[in-house]
Structures are given as structure tokens and as C-alpha cells.
Amino acid sequence: MSAAADEALLTRAARLADERVAPAAPGWSMGAEPDPALFAEAGRAGLFGVEIPRAEGGLGLSFKVKAALAERLARVDFGFAMSVINTHNVGLRLAASAPEALRRRWLPELLAGRLHACTALTEPGAGSDLAAMRTVATREGAHWRLDGEKSWIVNARRAGLAIVFAQCGAPGDVAGIGAFAVDLAAEGARRRAIDAPFALTSIGAGAIALTGVRVPEDHLLLPPGAAFGAIMNEINGARAYVAAMCCGMLAEALDRAAAHGAARRVFGKPLRAHPAWAAELARAAAALEAARALTARAVEAVAAGRDAQLVAAEAKIVAVETCQRALPELLHAMGAKGLEADQPFSRHLAATQMAGLADGATWLLRARAARLRLREAPARAAATEQDEG
Ligand SMILES: Cc1cc2nc3c(=O)[nH]c(=O)nc-3n(C[C@H](O)[C@H](O)[C@H](O)COP(=O)(O)OP(=O)(O)OC[C@H]3O[C@@H](n4cnc5c(N)ncnc54)[C@H](O)[C@@H]3O)c2cc1C
Known part of the structure; x- marks a missing residue:
């Protein structure tokens, strides 16, 4: 598909996120349930059909676009992003593996945002x-x-x-x-x-x-x-887009903190003019760049159909841990205002803890990554010995 189709989908998603999801999201962290109309709007915007083939009523776009969509929605609300993507993924499974009768029964409802799936x-x-x-x-x-x-x-x-x-x-x-x-x-x-x-x-x-x-x-x-291998493969993709979601949440927190630092004056000058305050933002921004680079590699590997087990696990570990370190600092950088319901910091912090468990818990992923690196290590050592010999 064309870059224009990718761009159009992401523009529709950004509009939905900013105009409809953002005003409702604070209530979702205080017990309110999302309005079903919001999912229908997501359906009209094509959010449930990103990777689903056009012949099945979807948009036929790439995994990269799905990861970018997940990141954009998570900037505003991780829960809404996960909900949309998980329904989408069931649609993708139906499109790939279900007989025609089942596809006809469920796919149109799912694409329209009337049927939630898990x-x-x-x-x-x-x-x-x-x-x-x-x-x-x-x-x-x-x-x-x-x-x-x-x-x-x-x-x-x-x-x-x-x-x-x-x-x-x-x-x-x-x-x-x-x-x-x-x-x-x-x-x-x-x-x-x-x-x-x-x-x-x-x-x-x-x-x-x-x-x-x-x-x-x-x-x-x-x-x-076939089932276990298929889901493990799918979960590698999930790890890559959850890493992208973490990057989205941190990017939003950084933007909010930077805006606050420009507007808020303490001791006669803006917060951001105080070096100790600005240094914390700079540290978070650099950590985000690093997490983004690894996440981009993971997304690339999944999109290309390469073995993404190690890079997806490491991207998720790094992105989650980057958020776990930086979000409390950015919340602190906001002063008490950061705790208010219309600010995303505490929601994103809670979401980061969820991201650390969903689609592979961090410590399990660390154990897996260590095993995969150890497996690679003897091969690398043998290659080096050959080069030196
Ligand atoms: C927000 C959210 C959404 C989720 N969505 C889904 C979903 O849609 N579908 C679904 O099927 N599941 C879902 N899950 C479940 C998720 O996959 C599990 O929570 C996760 O696999 C961890 O399992 P557990 O919670 O039972 O923890 P356990 O497996 O009991 O692990 C407990 C702790 O031990 C650590 N640990 C585990 N194994 C090792 C090891 N070998 N070495 C070192 N430490 C280890 C873990 O990191 C964790 O800290 C979701 C969870 C959350 C929080």
C-alpha cells in the first residue's frame, strides 16, 4: 500500500485520539467505562482493519503502521490503544485462519467496532x-x-x-x-x-x-x-508494539513537562531556565531516543518477517524500564500539577506497570534474552577465532 494510505490512517487516528479519546481518558482511570460510540468511531476510522487484507474488508497496511498507530493512541491512553489493537489482532487471526462462514459472521462486526474480541x-x-x-x-x-x-x-x-x-x-x-x-x-x-x-x-x-x-x-x-508456535510468533510482534506504546507515553509526558517548564515561573524565571530542572528532562529525552532506536529495530524485524525473538524482547524490556525510570521524574518535574486528572503522568505510570507484564513479564523476558545471547555468544567467539586465525 502507498505511503499516502499509511499517512491518512495515522491522521484519522491522531484526530480521534486528541479530540475524542483525550477528554474521556481521565475518567477511565477513575472507574468510568468508555462510551461504545468511541469504538464505533474507531471502526469508521479504519483502526480495526489496519493489517487485515482489503479482500476481507480491511486496509491491508503493514505491521509498521500498526505499531505507529499503537504508539499514537498510547500517547493519550494505553488502555484504549491495547483494546483497539487486541480486537484488531483477533480480526487478523480470523482473516488468516477461519473458514469463510466464520469470517463473514464476525469480521464485518469487528471491523465496525461493534464486536470486541480478545x-x-x-x-x-x-x-x-x-x-x-x-x-x-x-x-x-x-x-x-x-x-x-x-x-x-x-x-x-x-x-x-x-x-x-x-x-x-x-x-x-x-x-x-x-x-x-x-x-x-x-x-x-x-x-x-x-x-x-x-x-x-x-x-x-x-x-x-x-x-x-x-x-x-x-x-x-x-x-x-501449530497453535503454540503461531502465538509465540504473534507475541514477538506484540512485544515490539508494546515497546512503541511505551515510547509514545514517554514522548507525551516529555512534551507536557517541557510545556510546563516554559510556562511555570519559580524564583523569578521559567522552570526550564533552572539547569537542575532542565537536566532531568534532557536525561529522559536521551533515554527515549535510545528506547526508540531499539524499538524501531524490533518493529523492522517483525515487519520483515525476520526472527524477532531477541530484539523484540530487548526492546520491550528497555522501553518499559525507560518509562519506569523517567515517568516518575517527569511527574515530579511538574510539581503537584502533574498529579491532576487532566495530566497523563499517573495514568501512564500505571500503564507502564501493566506493559511490564502484558505480552511477557520483564523478568521472564530477561531470562529469555540472556539465553538467546548466550546461544549467540559461542557462534560469535568461533567466528572471531577464525578471523584471527
Ligand atoms: C494489562 C495486562 C493485560 C494482559 N492481557 C492479556 C491478554 O490479552 N491475554 C492473555 O492471555 N494474557 C494477558 N495478560 C496476562 C499476562 O500475559 C501475564 O500477566 C504475564 O504473562 C505474567 O504472568 P503472571 O501474571 O501469571 O505472572 P507469573 O508468571 O506468575 O510471574 C510472576 C513474576 O515472576 C517473574 N518470572 C516469571 N518467570 C520467570 C523466570 N523464568 N525467571 C525470572 N522471573 C520470572 C515475572 O516477571 C513476574 O514478575 C495481561 C496482563 C496484564 C497485566
């Missing part, structure tokens, strides 16, 4: 260790029967459709995991909201309980053997 892996007893999942899928004639519980799922509180990962084989065997499209209005499926002081309502966090839910054969979108 991807459900995590369970009360299985987060980082996904192989430990206990949700089971059992064959019953031409149907599957699903039993289990999913928790901390983006959009779950309002989703009508879930991609549910469940064990079809022996417990603990990742090759036995399959992924099913589940209509959450089906008998035996229940949803509930997970409310937490740190969780913005816009992210729609929730849990799903499945008790004897009957799922037709053709709803198995990713069969055992």
Missing part, C-alpha cells in the same frame, strides 16, 4: 508458564467441549468473541495446545471484569469462565502442533 491464554495458575494451562478441550462427536478459566485478558469484560487457547492433549504438552474461536454468548461461557486501581477501564481487563462450552469443529482455528 485472545485468551493466561489463567489464574498459568501466566509466564503457558505450558501449565489447565483449560481443556475434549472431543465430543463433531464438537469440542471447553472447560477452564482465563484471567487478565484485554477486552474480556466486553468481548463477544475470544480466541481461547486450550489443551487438547496431555497436560504440560505445548504441542497439544489448540486455539478456538469461542462465541462468548454461548451457553456455559461467563465473563467478569477485573477491576484494579492500576488498571484503566479502557483496557477492558477481565476473566472468562468456560464450563462445558460446546464449540463446533470448524472453530478450531489453530490445531494442536
